[in-house]
Amino acid sequence: MNQGKVDLKGLSLKQLEQLLLEFGKEKYRVKQLLRWIYQRAVSDFEQMTDLAKVFRRQLAEHAYVSAWQPEAVEESRDGTKKYLFRLSDGESIEAVRIPMDEGRATLCISTQVGCAMQCRFCLTGNFGLTRNLTVAEIVNQVCAAQADAPISNIVLMGMGEPLHNLDNVVAALQILYLDDGLGFGTRRVTLSTSGLVPEIAALAEQVKVQLAVSLNATTDEVRDRLMPINKKYPLAVLLAACRDYTQKTRQKITFEYILIRAVNDSIADAKRLVQLLHGLPCKINLIPFNEHEGSEFKCPAEETISTFQSYLMQRQIITMRRASKGQDISAACGQLKGKLDKQAR
Numbered sequence: 001m002n003q004g005k006v007d008l009k010g011l012s013l014k015q016l017e018q019l020l021l022e023f024g025k026e027k028y029r030v031k032q033l034l035r036w037i038y039q040r041a042v043s044d045f046e047q048m049t050d051l052a053k054v055f056r057r058q059l060a061e062h063a064y065v066s067a068w069q070p071e072a073v074e075e076s077r078d079g080t081k082k083y084l085f086r087l088s089d090g091e092s093i094e095a096v097r098i099p100m101d102e103g104r105a106t107l108c109i110s111t112q113v114g115c116a117m118q119c120r121f122c123l124t125g126n127f128g129l130t131r132n133l134t135v136a137e138i139v140n141q142v143c144a145a146q147a148d149a150p151i152s153n154i155v156l157m158g159m160g161e162p163l164h165n166l167d168n169v170v171a172a173l174q175i176l177y178l179d180d181g182l183g184f185g186t187r188r189v190t191l192s193t194s195g196l197v198p199e200i201a202a203l204a205e206q207v208k209v210q211l212a213v214s215l216n217a218t219t220d221e222v223r224d225r226l227m228p229i230n231k232k233y234p235l236a237v238l239l240a241a242c243r244d245y246t247q248k249t250r251q252k253i254t255f256e257y258i259l260i261r262a263v264n265d266s267i268a269d270a271k272r273l274v275q276l277l278h279g280l281p282c283k284i285n286l287i288p289f290n291e292h293e294g295s296e297f298k299c300p301a302e303e304t305i306s307t308f309q310s311y312l313m314q315r316q317i318i319t320m321r322r323a324s325k326g327q328d329i330s331a332a333c334g335q336l337k338g339k340l341d342k343q344a345r
């Protein structure tokens with residue numbers, strides 16, 4: 001039914017305005033359209049009652065508004081919710097809603113089906129990349145979750161490497177920021193990357209977003225082993241790109257550091273971390289490794305984690321420990337895989 005029609009969900013402000021012009025409509029009507037689509041979550045043009053009848057008919061002839069319902073929703077004991085979405089080509093992805101303090105909630109969304117980066121500790125990476133998500137597919141995860149329960153922050157930390165799908169991710173962020181749409185502030189959206197150096201520079205030029213970088217090791221030897229991308233962009237090159245980013249954007253970077261038992265959890269690691277990040281405006285998120293089936297790694301002992309954290313805090317580095325929520329429904333970091341099937345590939 002929607003064949004040959006354009007999905008308004010995937011269009012930028014400029015593209016929507018262009019479409020209106022083609023229909024002979026004034027540009028400002030884009031606000032009305034945005035409010036219907038994103039604020040009132042209406043996808044049937046007939047219901048957009050402040051638009052002229054003829055215009056509604058024109059829209060219905062040439063366009064549609066995709067709207068998602070999760071195929072499955074799982075709720076964890078701690079209130080974390082995992083949404084499974086079926087895509088039009090049969091693939092599936094997941095988004096996770098994590099309740100925070102004061103009634104707020106963070107939504108973790110995916111940017112690709114699978115991931116090409118092959119990080120050793122990550123379940124998503126085990127499956128390889130199937131494809132990039134489209135702009136509308138990225139935006140629709142937020143719309144569908146919002147329809148279920150309110151969301152205050154967004155993190156691009158689900159399946160996929162966001163900077164490996166840079167164009168669609170940038171376009172989706174710009175849609176999420178639209179005042180007459182969902183109106184997310186740029187400080188409430190965080191993009192996490194495994195460290196694609198040229199794309200970090202490109203990102204700074206193209207859109208505002210909070211940047212998180214998955215560091216996970218303090219020597220090239222260990223990082224090469226954990227994250228193959230390090231062979232292309234080793235620590236010194238990555239950290240130089242991060243310094244440039246903080247200078248260009250005047251923003252701090254959050255470094256994510258998975259703690260893995262006997263791999264990267266020693267005091268020598270903590271010491272090297274302090275040296276590596278010296279003079280770089282940043283904070284650190286420590287993520288105790290989430291064990292999953294078939295993984296060769298283990299989470300460190302509680303005491304090791306708190307010693308590592310204290311060492312950093314004593315050296316004036318803001319260090320948070322990320323609580324891993326939703327473990328019982330496989331919704332925690334690095335556990336998302338949708339219905340990716342290794343055998344099928």
Ligand code: SAH
Pocket residue numbers: 115121122123156157158159160161162192193194213214216256258287288289290291292333334335
């Ligand atoms: N591809 C991006 C964003 C998605 S991964 C990136 O790598 O940054 C989001 C975070 O989950 C990353 O910081 C990653 O290091 C972490 N992660 C992956 N597998 C994990 C696991 N098993 N336990 C804990 N954190 C994990």
Ligand code: SF4
Pocket residue numbers: 115116117118119122123124125126158159160161193194214334
């Ligand atoms: Fe991809 Fe991030 Fe997982 Fe690495 S950690 S495989 S970059 S999703």
